[in-house]
Amino acid sequence: MKSNVLKIVLPMAVAAFGLASAGSTSNSKPVAQMGYHRINNPFQCIAVQNCDELGGFACKAPDGVTQLYSPAITCNVPLTRSTP
Known part of the structure; x- marks a missing residue:
């Protein structure tokens, strides 16, 4: 009987x-992801540069003005990075 229980x-x-x-495991280290620039239509976007998602600074295109977005959910989620 003990054998069956085991x-x-x-x-x-x-x-x-x-x-x-x-x-109980978690991946707390954010991964760098590509930032996308929206084109006229919020459902279309083009890849620009990587954003590390580590800080509170807005991830902007090289022009320093254009906000970059995550491609998930139609390019509407603004990305951040650790450096200004």
């Missing part, structure tokens, strides 16, 4: 431990 409980315990450890 055969049932042990795999469930291993699976529960795996799920708990996978859920």
Whole structure:
């Protein structure tokens, strides 16, 4: 009888431990992502440069004026970077 209990409980315990450890990990280091410039239509955008998302400065195009956006959700999410 003990053998049957171990055969049932042990795999469930291993699976529960795996799920708990996978859920507790997080990737707190932001990844550099490409910043996009909107073209007349908010659903169209072109890639300009990388934004690191580490700071509170607006990620702007090389002209220093144009705000860059994330391509997700129709180029409407403004990006930031660590340097002005």
